[in-house]
Amino acid sequence: MPDWSYHVIFKPFLSKWSPEVSREFIHQSMNRIASLPGGQHLIHFLGREEVSDELMVKIEDITFPGCVGLSSKIDPRLTGLKGFSHLGFGCIEIGPITKEPSEEYTKPTRLQNGNIALPEQGERAGLAKTLQRLEDSKLVQPAMFQLSGTNVELIEIARALKPYNGVYEIDYNEIDFTNIDILRSIREWKSIYVRVPGNQIEKVDLHSIIPYITGVVIDEVQGLDTLANLAIHKEAMTYCQNEYPSLRLATVGGVKEPDNAIQLFNHGADLLFLSGEYVEVGPGLPKRIYEAINDSAFQEESRGWKDYFLFGLFIMIGGLIALVLSLTSIVLPYDESFMQLPREELLLFNERLLWFMAHDRMTLAGTMISGGIVYMTLSYYGVKNGLLWAKQAIDIAAIIGFLGILLFIGYGYFDWLHLLFWIVLLPFYLRGYVKTKGIKRTPKSRNRRNNLAWRKGVMGQFCFVMLGFSFVLGGVIISGIGVTGVFVPTDLQYICMPADLIHSFNDRLISVIAHDRAGFGGAMISVGLLVLMSALWGFQSGNTWLWWMFLIGGLPAFVAGIYVHIMIGYTTFIHLLPAYIALALFFGGLYFSKSYLMGKYSY
Known part of the structure; x- marks a missing residue:
């Protein structure tokens, strides 16, 4: 669920429900x-x-496809596990996994500054349900299995999780230091991480x-806000790097915006797990973090963009030619030949039929010009810089556009000019x-x-x-109407x-x-897909060109579409x-979107 749907559509009414109901609604959906x-x-x-x-991130024999993970506090019942596995997380924390389930629900608390604090204890799916969820979800990334129980139970749970890709995590307070052979046994199956609250890291001895063990998971401190936990995490990581330089570091919480994540990575975090802030900020936070990290990456020019550019240029030129024709003769010689009807006779029969045809042809021309500009x-700004999403947007829209020519067969009139084009x-x-x-x-x-620019964005x-x-x-x-009745009631009223x-x-x-x-209709579908995919995939702060593309690319379609209705007097509301x-x-x-896409007020 992207931010544009979460914040605009779902969050306003979900906030009126109880936390448990709204959480389960989103996760199960x-x-x-x-x-x-x-x-x-x-x-x-x-x-x-x-x-x-x-x-x-590669740690020992495990490769995490991304450096941002999801804390188990977000989905303790694992009802959204399959959905979360496709939201860009490099790792999903699961647990605490106990032998028996617990249905005890602890309501999240909202701190004075508005931050959401998720409970440490509460619901636990239990081993059997966890195994079932893992089978059903088929995770595409490694999991961090948080084990909990007695020594015997830890062995039993760890053994049951052996077939699944991931690592183990054990709370420091659950480690039996009088029998560390337990850790040696579990270590044979998967890497082990020890979980310690950030404010306790200097009080424990590892x-x-x-x-x-492979690393330390520095947990957030309950009752503290994001910035306080962020500061504690940075101090804890500095301490660990000095005291335990061989251990890898992960953090839980303390991240409400991309800048927080960048600070943690700069201080040495290998992985970070989003916690209560994820609920408040929205599901687009991992994507925003990755994009912010990419901001410093060097981009080389890619080959092939010029051919795509010429493809769009010729579409725009074709649209300009169609615009001129729609303002002058409207019908072409091959139209007259097919109908066996000269333009003059059509005018004598009903001049509004000719203006109606101009209305369709001018709107098509405007759409083609807009589409060419977007292509x-x-x-130039997407494919040239090697952006995969820009190439895929062009490919999808172009293929749909080419297939649109097949519609002409169903309409009983296939003109050679379109085929030549x-x-x-x-x-x-x-x-x-x-x-x-x-x-x-x-x-x-x-x-x-x-900030405000992001919220407006x-x-x-x-x-x-x-x-x-x-x-x-x-x-x-429009395509469907053409295949069936061709006209809508207001068309016939105008004619x-x-x-x-x-x-x-x-x-x-x-x-x-x-x-x-x-x-x-075919041109509208193709251009609509271009606009849709550009809005879904290319909406990053600093993409000034995207804002100008929407503006300059949108004007021809709107101007032509509305002007022609005024010109011919077809202004039915x-x-x-x-x-x-x-x-x-x-x-x-x-x-x-202007301030956001222009990259203003982003830092």
């Missing part, structure tokens, strides 16, 4: 989605939780068990696709704080996501003529109009209502 066919791909599509290979911008475009796209197959760079961001992203989705939905509806009369006048005229709707809503989303997205 994510699990259901992840369990559906294609559900994991949907989660990735909406959240794009990808991690650069450079941020992998020297006697160092041969059997060129993604090529696609033949010209195809080589440029294919060359770009082949040359850029190796790019895999992940995004970077200037965002470090949960979340709303701006929501607006653009909804705008892209509305374009796709609108394109599907002042029923469809039967038009058909009786010329039985091919409606096929040409339907063909125009196919082109417009209900017909233009979707355009007004889209325009509101467009300007809302520009307003709310």
